[in-house]
Amino acid sequence: MRRVTSPRALAMALVVVLGTAPASTSASTPASAPVPTVFLGDGVVGGYGIAPVDEGARLSCVRAQENLPDVVEDQLADQSILLDITADVSCAGAELRHVWEEQQLGGDVPPAPPQKRALTKDTRLVVAGLGAGTLGLGRILKQCSAKLRGTAGALLPEKPVDERSAAGDCAAYFAKGAGADWLAGRFEQVDKDLEKLFSEVGSESPSASVVLVGYPRLVPKDVKRCRTALPEGAGRPLADVPESAWPFLDQQVQSRLNSLMAQRAKAAGAVFVDLYATTGGATACDGDARTTGGLLEPSNVTLLHQRHPWFLHPNEPGRDQNGDAVAQAIATGVFGRGPA
Structure with a gap:
């Protein structure tokens, strides 16, 4: 067990009021009992780049001491x-398949066991944030960034989809031919793995309500905001990803992934948290107000004498904003509460 219910939570809540829940949720948890909950996910859930790192977890997972689950717990x-x-x-780096398969962490580090091992018959709430790794977002970013293909991207282990195609041509590469076929194949895999995710969770924890968390928006609708440099000389928010690729990353990658996740969650009777729809006003391209660390912007985490850069993960304000949204979705969609 990573944590027990916090003293603050005990002080703030004496009972759990289930209210009227949707048909997909469980009403079998006693009203006086805390809800047994498991969080599955990648670096967005785990708080990649946010210091201090949880030394009780696997260091290669780069999980923050205070991450999205902590914010959700406190807000609820x-x-x-x-x-x-x-x-x-x-x-960090987990794909959907790592819910039922080991996750290799590189080098001599023992693999992380399948995430579903944390699930039990007593689990009543499962919150999962996965999908971008299965889609290959890291590979897409490396296809579009010469810097990421070099030493600056060494901590992002994925390879570009096709090293022979120049980073500056990535939008055209994915628009047709081999790049388009590769991307279509990745979306097909995400679709299959999302279906399997819900099946695996239902098998391990049949009485649990399930919440699928989408991803915060990376490229704002007004892409011109991404031309302004980050504060403190940290470069541009999207590093050297060409401007021609920004609309592609937003519409053909992230918006499309968000829609697929929402559709699969609805089909499974799960709650979907649409962070894409609520986070466009404070992306990495919003200076001091940004809620996402800029691509290759130095984060606050140093491990093994290496300063980890952001790879467009939520920073502390983003973690808090996303946690608030997840908590409200759980309160409304699982426990039948109105807006806080």
Whole structure:
């Protein structure tokens, strides 16, 4: 068990009021009991780049001590909903398949076990944030960035889709031919793996309500905001990704992924948290107000004498904003509460 219910949560909530839940949720949890909860996910859930790192977790997973599950727990406690987080197995770089397969962490580091091992028959709430790794977002970014293909991107282990195609041509590469076929194949895999995710969770924890968390928006609608340099000389928000690729990353990659995740969640009777729809006003391209670390912007995490850069992960304000949104979606969609 990674944590027990916090003293603050105990002070804030004496009972869990289930209210009227959708048909997909479980009403079998006693009203006086904290809800046994498991978080599955990748670095967005785990708080990649946010210091300090949780030394009790696998260091290669780069999980923050205070990450999205902590914010969700605290926000729900403010609404008198107690969570008993029995496990947070989020890990940077995790793909959907790592819910049921080991995740290789590189070098001589033992692999992370399948995330579903944290699930039990007693689990009543499962919150999952996965999908971008399966789609190959890291490979797409490396296809579009010469800097990421070099030493600056060494901590992003993926390779570009086709090293023979220049980074500056990535939008055209993905628009037709081999690049378009590759991207279509990745979306097909995400679709299959999302279906399997819900099946695996249902098998391990048949009485659990399931919440699927989408991804915060990376490229704002007004792409001109991404031309302004980050504060403190940290470069441009999207590094050297060509401007011609920005609309592609937004519409053909992220918006499309968000829609697919929403569709699969609806089909499974799960709650979907649409962070894409609510985060466009404070992306990495919004200076001091940004809620996402800029691509290759130095983060606050140093491990093994290496300063980890951001790879467009939420920073502390982003973690808090996303956690608030997830908590409200759980309160409304699982526990039948109105807006806080």
